[in-house]
Amino acid sequence: MTEPHAQALAQNEACLEKDLAGLAGRPVDAVVIGSGYGGSVAALRLAAARSEVVVLERGEEWHSGEFPDGLGKAFGQVRMRMPGSPDIQGNPQGLFEMRAGDGLAALVGNALGGTSQINANLLRKPDADTFQRYYKTDNGNQVSLWPALLREPGALDDYYDRARDMLGAQPLRGVFQGSRPNGEKLELNEWGSR
Numbered sequence: 001m002t003e004p005h006a007q008a009l010a011q012n013e014a015c016l017e018k019d020l021a022g023l024a025g026r027p028v029d030a031v032v033i034g035s036g037y038g039g040s041v042a043a044l045r046l047a048a049a050r051s052e053v054v055v056l057e058r059g060e061e062w063h064s065g066e067f068p069d070g071l072g073k074a075f076g077q078v079r080m081r082m083p084g085s086p087d088i089q090g091n092p093q094g095l096f097e098m099r100a101g102d103g104l105a106a107l108v109g110n111a112l113g114g115t116s117q118i119n120a121n122l123l124r125k126p127d128a129d130t131f132q133r134y135y136k137t138d139n140g141n142q143v144s145l146w147p148a149l150l151r152e153p154g155a156l157d158d159y160y161d162r163a164r165d166m167l168g169a170q171p172l173r174g175v176f177q178g179s180r181p182n183g184e185k186l187e188l189n190e191w192g193s194r
């Protein structure tokens, strides 16, 4: 156990990683690959329904005090995948994954908790017209980007509140302050969690 992990336990922070060897041969109902927002919510729901669930995560578990606190340390935590190559360059266990694709590049987290470990932890409701957006097919038809259920006005309202409650989110007043090129003041008020 590393020193920060030991400190985390002393502060009653739970260490979640388990020894895989202990799982060998044990039957489970579901295996979830990846522990980001997507995988962890799926695992939580399955476990709440009394399924035996295993979450497999490629990255490491990080606790407060362990994250890189300078550019030099951050550079040592980069793993990269280049187009057309399955090989990983840099630090295979790095916290940051840079993926370069054909015309598209992405930065994602490689850790228990997924990209939430490197994101800004702001919880923002989508703009009102988000679920009304569509794309045009080659023959000019408009096709909605979202299923009908989500296009109902207010369909997700209860779930936003539920997610905020579960994450213990708090309103953050004036998290981003600045001004537009025309001098107009800009202030963004959002919700955030730890």
Ligand SMILES: Cc1cc2nc3c(=O)[nH]c(=O)nc-3n(C[C@H](O)[C@H](O)[C@H](O)COP(=O)(O)OP(=O)(O)OC[C@H]3O[C@@H](n4cnc5c(N)ncnc54)[C@H](O)[C@@H]3O)c2cc1C
Residues within 6 Å of the ligand: 033, 034, 035, 036, 037, 038, 039, 056, 057, 058, 059, 107, 108, 109, 110, 111, 112, 113, 114, 115, 116, 118, 119, 120, 121, 122, 123, 124
């Ligand atoms: C810089 C940045 C800032 C952001 N800020 C915000 C914000 O403030 N608020 C917000 O809501 N969203 C924010 N986002 C977006 C948000 O973080 C992502 O939308 C979200 O984390 C995606 O969740 P996911 O579960 O789909 O994927 P991820 O969180 O990326 O999880 C995928 C997981 O799968 C693991 N994995 C992948 N392949 C394997 C494998 N073969 N075996 C085992 N494990 C594997 C990865 O290591 C990772 O843990 C931000 C994103 C970035 C990059």
